[in-house]
Amino acid sequence: MQALLAVMFGMAGVMKSTQPKEKLHARLPWVEDFSAGTVRLIGVAELAGALGLILPTATGIAPVLTPLAATGLAVVMVLAALTHARRKEPAAIAFNAVLLLLAALVAWGRFGPYGF
Template identity: 40%
Template sequence: MNIALWIAGGLLALVALAGGLTKTFVPQQRLAAQHGGEWTANAGVGFVKGLGVLEILAAAGLILPAVTGIAPVLVPITAAGWILLMIGALITHLRHEGVSTLMLLHVGYLALAAFIVWGRFGPESFTA
């Protein structure tokens, strides 16, 4: 179970890092032209870049506390925050595109985060 939780955390951290770097460093016009990024056309630049920074911090929060042993309880807390972020992403994509296959990806990320929250607060807690 511990290995599965590490894999889930690593995968989610990679997704968060990729999304965060994209939102932070890719110009908004290019983001808006990509499939799934249409919503950025109507969003403020600061908002999109702020989300990007938040995702980069989430990537760090899913891995670094456990690796360093400094406040490892932040791992499931970060995963819980990711759940909220994915709920927002689902709502945003639903409003802009209707039901799409991209939403299935967000549901998958949400499920991974829920697994981490359950596992790290429960049977494989870092504090146990």
């Protein structure tokens, strides 16, 4: 599950942090509500979260960062759902909710009974 989340957030993060806002608008209409810098910041946060899901556990270096990354991505999904709710985009909210639940499950598992 961590790998799936990392791939999804990694691809989204690379896309948002490297492509111009105008090009993103065709696939992600919500970008019109934010500045180009904010969209890039969201992309960098998603990319950092994706790396945080995999690297600490894989390397054994500071594995406490994995559940923290999952928690951070869950917060990003709450904020994304709020944005989509404001824009009246229920399908996007449902997608955000699924990613939120998966990220929360990873955080719970790594903080809780299957912790480092």
